[in-house]
Amino acid sequence: MEVLPEFKLHRPGTLAEALKIRGSLDEARYISGGTDLLANIRRGLTPTENLIELSGLSELQRFEADADGLHIGAAVTLATIGNDPAIKQDYAVLAEAANAVAGATHRAVATIGGNLCLDTRCLFYNQSQWWRDSNDGCMKYEGEICHVVPTSKRCYAAYSGDTAPALLVLNAEIEIAGPDGSRRVPLDDLFNDDGIDYLTLAPGEMVTMVHLPAASKSKTASSYTKLRIRDSIDFPLAGVAVRVTQENGKVTALDAAVTGTNSTPIRVTGCDAFVGLEFDEEQGQKFAKLVQKQTSPVQTTTTKPQYRRRAVTAMSKTLTQNLLQALSA
Structure with missing residues (x-):
C-alpha cells in the first residue's frame, strides 16, 4: 500500500507570507484542495519536503x-x-x-x-512506483523515453x-x-x-x-461536455467548450476550446470563418473538421486515440448545433 511520505506543512496567514516562505526554501509546493497533488505525492510522482497551504488566504x-x-x-x-x-x-x-x-x-x-x-496525465505516468519501475519509467519521470511516441524528444502526456x-x-x-x-x-x-x-x-x-x-448582452449561449469512461468521476478523454452568439439566424461570434487530447488545452483557431453564416449541416461538418485538425490525441489512455479524435469532433459539432437551436427557440 502506498502511503504519504513525510513533509513539512507551512500555513502562511497572507499571500505575501506564502511567497516569502517559498522564497526561503530550495524546494516546495503550493497546495489548497490537494485532490490531485496529494495523490501524486503518495505515488511518488511529485516528491516534496515542503507544502505551503493556501486555502485559508x-x-x-x-x-x-x-x-x-x-x-x-x-x-x-x-x-x-x-x-x-x-x-x-x-x-x-x-x-x-x-x-x-x-x-x-x-x-x-x-x-x-x-x-x-493540473498536472498532465498519461497511462505510463499515473501509476504506482512498482508499475513504473517494471516499465523502466518514462520521460516525464525517472526515464528517458516517451512510451506513447518513442521517437519523440518531448513528453506527450x-x-x-x-x-x-x-x-x-x-x-x-x-x-x-x-x-x-x-x-x-x-x-x-x-x-x-x-x-x-x-x-x-x-x-x-x-x-x-x-x-x-462582463457577461455579454448579446444573444449568447455556452456549454461544456466531456467524454469519460466513468461518468461519475473520471478525467476527460476529451472535453469541449463552445460559446456562440447568434442574430437573425446567423452566427455573429463562435469560440471553441478542447481539453484531454493534447499536452495543452486547445483554443480552436479559425472559428471566425463561420461568422455571418447559418450553421447548417454543411457548416457543422466543416466545423468538425476544423476541430479535428487541431487535436492530436495519442495513446495516453486505455481508449484508442482514433476514437477520442472522432468523439471530440462529433461533440464539437453537436454541442454547437444544440446551442444554436436553443438560441433560436
Whole structure:
C-alpha cells in the first residue's frame, strides 16, 4: 500500500507570507484542495519536503462581480463555482465544466486554481512506483523515453483540466504572483504544449485570480461536455467548450476550446470563418473538421486515440448545433 511520505506543512496567514516562505526554501509546493497533488505525492510522482497551504488566504478567496466582470480567487472551490446562480446564468460553460470535475466530494475542496494547473496525465505516468519501475519509467519521470511516441524528444502526456477550455472561450485572464511581483495575462499564456513543462509559471509563482469579462448582452449561449469512461468521476478523454452568439439566424461570434487530447488545452483557431453564416449541416461538418485538425490525441489512455479524435469532433459539432437551436427557440 502506498502511503504519504513525510513533509513539512507551512500555513502562511497572507499571500505575501506564502511567497516569502517559498522564497526561503530550495524546494516546495503550493497546495489548497490537494485532490490531485496529494495523490501524486503518495505515488511518488511529485516528491516534496515542503507544502505551503493556501486555502485559508483571504486574498485567494475573492469571489465577486463588478462593472468589469467576474473575479474568482484561485482558492475558490469548484463546488462554489458550479453552484453559483449568477455563473450558471451568465457563464454557463464554466458552471458546467466545474460540475463535470470528478465527484461531489472532490469538488467540495478542489479549487479553480488547482484545476487550471493540473498536472498532465498519461497511462505510463499515473501509476504506482512498482508499475513504473517494471516499465523502466518514462520521460516525464525517472526515464528517458516517451512510451506513447518513442521517437519523440518531448513528453506527450495530456492536459486534462475541465475548466481551462471553458475559461478560454470566455476569454479569461489570470493574475500570477511570485517573488518578482504580480502580473495579469490572458489564460492562453499559462500553458506550454509539452507534457513535462506544461505551465509557464516561474519557480515560486502561483495563479492567484481568474478574471472574466462582463457577461455579454448579446444573444449568447455556452456549454461544456466531456467524454469519460466513468461518468461519475473520471478525467476527460476529451472535453469541449463552445460559446456562440447568434442574430437573425446567423452566427455573429463562435469560440471553441478542447481539453484531454493534447499536452495543452486547445483554443480552436479559425472559428471566425463561420461568422455571418447559418450553421447548417454543411457548416457543422466543416466545423468538425476544423476541430479535428487541431487535436492530436495519442495513446495516453486505455481508449484508442482514433476514437477520442472522432468523439471530440462529433461533440464539437453537436454541442454547437444544440446551442444554436436553443438560441433560436
